[in-house]
Amino acid sequence: MTLWHPSSDQLIEFSSGVGSSARNIAISAHLDFCPDCKRQVIESESVAAVIFEKQSPVAVADHGFAQLMDRITSQPATSPAAKRTAPSRFPPVVEKLIAHGTESLPWRKPMKNLRVSQLLTDEQGLILGLHHMKAGCRVPQHTHRGHEISLVIEGGFSDQMGSYGPGDFIHLSTEHHHSPQADADGDCWLLSVVEAPVKLTGPLGWILNPFLKA
């Protein structure tokens, strides 16, 4: 169980299927760690289903069902993907994104003991990133823009606000000045959701803009 969660508004938006893809992927990964938030999502889906059922029906095309059956008989289903047997290291949604393993990702190494990889940019311009901090690595003091998110998916780190472990969903904003340090007993892997880079000057600009192409 974790102390740091998506807000209830974010969980409701997730349940209704709206919002940033990058944020929703981070929430999906959090749900893998957090039965409480998972339950809230399922409860919202139950509520939504009743509202869905109470809609006034809209007549469908006359030949709709026949057309559907034609499609079903003419396009045999691709066989369902084999069930995963071994438990995966990261949440399934993350495993799917890094299907070829972490070593085949394009990494940038802004400082010793820290590397970052950009997994995707979503429709709102938010970037989903993967961060790998070596055990004990400390990132210099910095702040964040807008509403950014870090989700611990392996290991842990600490900053001035607290200590975080797997599944912790940390909201970061301009008020959050911190210098995170990975736990000493193992590497820390994070998913991050950050706004698209803007060119910043100064020696520590790269922390705010880990994905800015030099």
Added chain:
Amino acid sequence: MADSAIKSVRDNIGRVMTEQQIELREHFANQLEKVATDKDTRAFEAIYSHFAPLIKAFGVSSGLSYQGDHLPEELVQEVMLSIWRKAHLFDRRKAAPSTWIFTIARNQRIDILRRLRKYQNDLNADDVWDLTSDTDLFGEIRDTRIQKNVNKELRNLPMDQKQIVAKVFLEDKSHQEVANELNLPLGTVKSRVRLAMQKLKLTMGVNEL
């Protein structure tokens, strides 16, 4: 005396409605299982007859028709195809048929909208919004309780809350988009949604547990 008579009539109505709902739920759970095990096309047609017009309504509410007249019907086809192919993932111990079908409709809508916006990434909606993962032993009990309660409480909800909840769940709008459309502060939208969800989900929890 009169009060208690009224109360008993109310209770009976409540019970009758619930039995009908449970019957409907059992019926469609059976049909889904027939599709899963026997590829039963008559069962599938029964599901289609009931749910296709609701899925189409959902497509229209989501504004799909503004982007193409054929799109709500396309959503129906995609959702029904997905039901046919994934029926084996339906588990009546975890969710009502309507809840499961809603989640498929939501996921297919997400994929259609992405295609329209020409936005792609390596994941389908089904990878992010898992259709299978409720492992809770009390899933069905909770789902039944909530559905019963929502049916009862929806009509008591103040108009402003009802409107916002419908926008959030049916119209593909973020809280921010709802705020812009209704010209309300974002915080007001958030608190109305939260209040409404509390009433819909929790009132009954307090009464019956």
